[in-house]
Amino acid sequence: MVSKTLIQLFPLPGGEVSLEGLYLKEALFRRGTFERPFVYGNFLTSLDGRIALEDDKGMAYTPSSLTTSDDFRLFLELQAQADCLITHGGYLRALDAGRLGSILQVGTHTAGMDLPEWRRQQGLSAQPAVVIASASLDFPLPESLKAHDQKVYIATGADAPEARLSFWRKQGIEVLVVGRGALVDGDLLTRALGDRGYRTLYLIAGPQMLETMTRESCLAVLFQTITHQLMGGEAFRTLVPGPVLGPFGHLKLVTLFYDQAGSNGAGQWFAQFKTINGRTDSP
Numbered sequence: 001m002v003s004k005t006l007i008q009l010f011p012l013p014g015g016e017v018s019l020e021g022l023y024l025k026e027a028l029f030r031r032g033t034f035e036r037p038f039v040y041g042n043f044l045t046s047l048d049g050r051i052a053l054e055d056d057k058g059m060a061y062t063p064s065s066l067t068t069s070d071d072f073r074l075f076l077e078l079q080a081q082a083d084c085l086i087t088h089g090g091y092l093r094a095l096d097a098g099r100l101g102s103i104l105q106v107g108t109h110t111a112g113m114d115l116p117e118w119r120r121q122q123g124l125s126a127q128p129a130v131v132i133a134s135a136s137l138d139f140p141l142p143e144s145l146k147a148h149d150q151k152v153y154i155a156t157g158a159d160a161p162e163a164r165l166s167f168w169r170k171q172g173i174e175v176l177v178v179g180r181g182a183l184v185d186g187d188l189l190t191r192a193l194g195d196r197g198y199r200t201l202y203l204i205a206g207p208q209m210l211e212t213m214t215r216e217s218c219l220a221v222l223f224q225t226i227t228h229q230l231m232g233g234e235a236f237r238t239l240v241p242g243p244v245l246g247p248f249g250h251l252k253l254v255t256l257f258y259d260q261a262g263s264n265g266a267g268q269w270f271a272q273f274k275t276i277n278g279r280t281d282s283p
């Protein structure tokens with residue numbers, strides 16, 4: 001297969017670079033420590049800042065025009081570097097209902113068949129652990145986690161429903177109570193995972209967890225694919241809900257690549273930002 005070429009726009013001098021291997025070269029898995037795990041996330045947005053639209057029942061969905069095969073390859077390269085994935089209850093409900101595909105294992109998609117071997121060569125475990133952030137604790141566990149022998153944690157807040165807590169504990173799942181109210185607190189979660197031997201935490205959750213991690217200065221790096229389309233839509237979701245973030249949301253560009261035509265025909269930028277107040281060891 002001939003790898004696709006992108007144009008490097010930043011840092012200068014730019015030039016042509018291969019898409020495949022682009023984010024593996026970042027060696028994110030070497031940046032964290034048990035004391036300070038490295039937290040990174042990846043989002044896809046339109047030029048007008050949409051990450052999802054709402055249907056007429058208020059259910060959010062990511063329009064297919066936002067996703068491209070090029071972006072998905074890079075998503076998989078980021079996933080392959082994690083020793084722990086952070087997802088949430090809503091994703092497991094959507095997976096169970098068939099509304100979303102599985103992104104919980106490395107090497108299960110055609111676009112990333114080389115990645116299990118790459119992980120092995122770096123000395124990483126066969127599969128990352130999985131953390132499910134949830135306030136309700138009401139979600140099904142997919143069979144695939146057991147089939148791939150993945151360590152699973154549930155993360156919740158102190159107000160979690162008692163009956164659901166004991167349900168999961170009886171299944172032998174470790175529940176991390178890492179929040180003062182109903183929700184998970186990013187700093188407590190990051191520390192708890194460091195204490196359990198995880199250094200590289202990939203946020204594959206939604207905007208609420210991105211907000212939690214950013215506001216609490218836990219996010220180190222944000223990867224963002226910006227597709228060159230104006231999406232519109234009356235009801236939509238954007239990257240971060242909640243009150244103004246102020247300096248916690250200030251970022252610095254690390255890399256920027258230009259894909260002249262993604263599989264949907266529109267161009268896109270692949271951007272990498274580091275947080276200024278966050279815990280970052282990136283250059």
Ligand SMILES: NC(=O)c1ccc[n+]([C@@H]2O[C@H](COP(=O)([O-])OP(=O)(O)OC[C@H]3O[C@@H](n4cnc5c(N)ncnc54)[C@H](OP(=O)(O)O)[C@@H]3O)[C@@H](O)[C@H]2O)c1
Pocket residue numbers: 042043044045050051052053060061062066088089090091133134135136137138139155156157182183184185204205206207208209212237
């Ligand atoms: N374009 C993109 O890159 C992108 C990326 C992610 C998501 N999306 C889309 O955006 C839309 C909304 O995102 P979403 O539904 O995935 O995520 P979300 O609205 O951010 O969060 C959904 C669920 O996550 C759990 N959660 C989030 N933060 C938590 C916290 N601090 N503590 C405890 N639990 C927490 C809760 O689960 P419980 O209900 O179980 O308590 C919550 O209901 C969806 O359509 C999704 O597909 C797009």
